Amino acid sequence: MKRYFHNFGERLIEGILALSGAVTSLTVLLIVVFLFKEGLGLFSQHPVSEGGVIVVNNQNPVKELSAKQIKEIYDQNITNWKEVGGKNQPIKIFRLEDITDYYPEEQLGANFEYLPQRLSELVSKQPEIIAYFPEQYLSKNFQGHPIELENITLGSFLGGKEWYPTIQPAVQMGVLPLILGTLWVSFGAILIALPLGLAAAIYTAEIADNKVRNTLKPVIELLAGIPSVVYGFFGLVVLVPLIQKVFGLPVGETALAGSIILGIMALPTIISVTDDAMRTTPRAMKEASLALGATKWQTIYKVVIPYSISGISTAAILGIGRAIGETMAVLMVTGNASVIPHTFLEPVRTIPATIAAELGEAPQGGIHFQALFALGCILFLMTLIINVSVDMVSAKKKANR
């Protein structure tokens, strides 16, 4: 009887463990599916701003424009219909606030009740016009035809150089500056963190005596426990003004500031993983080197580092992973300008910072909202690649033993 209960208990525990495993996997799967479902919805959206409509004169042969072309037209970089496949005539831009230039207020009605009719009239009279106004003013028998916007394609999303998700009349969803911003900041961070982390790890693993090591290790691990917003705050108050002063910049919020902060944040990971890898170097191997007359430093760079090289690469990749996904600190110090950076002394905008900053103001289910989810997918894929490479490096490490 007792045995029976014992067995039952074992089964129960096994069941609970299996269940928690299943629940975890399912949750992860659900999150990924949700992310991609929302993100991919973007590519069936027209990039025209919410609730707006773009119309042209009925005689105008142009039926379809890309979001980029519309922005160029409204920025007056494209000034002739010929450039977008129409007749050779200059483009006349019309925004709703321009209506009073054409009609006195009494003709629009006290509550703008005649506005749809006047808009229709205006568009039918002006063959060169392109007009953008809210959809609610589009009358039933409107004289003119709306411009169809091309769907956002993966190519224009990934390769687009402009990220203006709320601009009117057509939103610009090019994430290249954000991807490059993320990569720049992360690359800079690893450039700072790797040499520093490697040096510190060599010191703690090989040179420091036990007393120093036992004080230093907890301090380094404490660094990992500081909330990222505190790092951001430190960066904003100390680092940003410093960079501004040292380089004589108009603003100190730059990729460099983000890289330094991220570098500091990646340090504990890099030091811990490298230190652990180096300490797995068999004592016998180090002794063999010393017994052959090698100095301590020769032993470190000819035996310890080659032996732990895969651990060091894992540390570097994990450090990059930490840097790529970091949000708050970067949001606070990088200046968040969505332009393609050319030097470390320019402001950049990273993917996580973009999502954090913009999700609050993006209407749920809208194009902006979905674009942010698509950004999330890109970030997810980036970190996935990093994790897979960590696995591959560690697998190689096991094969080497």
Added chain:
Amino acid sequence: MYSLESKDLHLYYGDFHALKGITMGMKKNEVTAFIGPSGCGKSTYLRCFNRMNDLIDNVRIDGEVLVDGVDIYQKSILVDDLRTHVGMVFQKPNPFPKSIFENVAYGLRVNGTKDKNLIAERVETSLKQAALWDEVKDKLKKSAFELSGGQQQRLCIARALAIEPSVLLMDEPASALDPISTAKIEELIYQLKENYTIIIVTHNMQQAGRVSDNTAFFYMGELVEYGKTKNIFTSPKDTRTQNYVTGRFG
């Protein structure tokens, strides 16, 4: 003159008195076996001759250790130089994660030899001396980890020989190997005797009997008895030695 000698050597690990006044000398071209139960201090004593004990914290040494008549614990001695004269082979094969060639060339490279031809020549002679050349001459570029345990140990011996030491310290060199590999190592020790002073620490009485000219029996940090191997095994003077070599304890 002795090749290796110690005079009233005391060694302490913190408070633990590990070696208690060891005085003995070893001649050139002779193999001396150190025997004794685990923890008797024989490996610790061996490691005094190339100052490997320096790596351990809290080690204190009193007395003199002489290599070719020079006190190796005096301040003017460079430890790196000392270790090129006193080579060491460890209990477990411990090749570097490098190619077979680079393993043997390592000692030359760290000691500043740049001449490629000289290195290649030394690698070949060392591997031949270690009776490994024929087995590895076609795969010198392969990782040393691809060799068997016995081959790895002979590689480690070749590595130690490449820098042309005058002394070879062997800390249970065959304890991790199978009987065939062990026989090869013993054969090797016999041949190397011609050019080197050899000390071998071993737990294997038969091995001590086969390879050594002299045997020293250590017990609880003391040198109990030291003499011709023949005498130690057939007519030991001390009862502790007798009990140990006849297998009554240890």
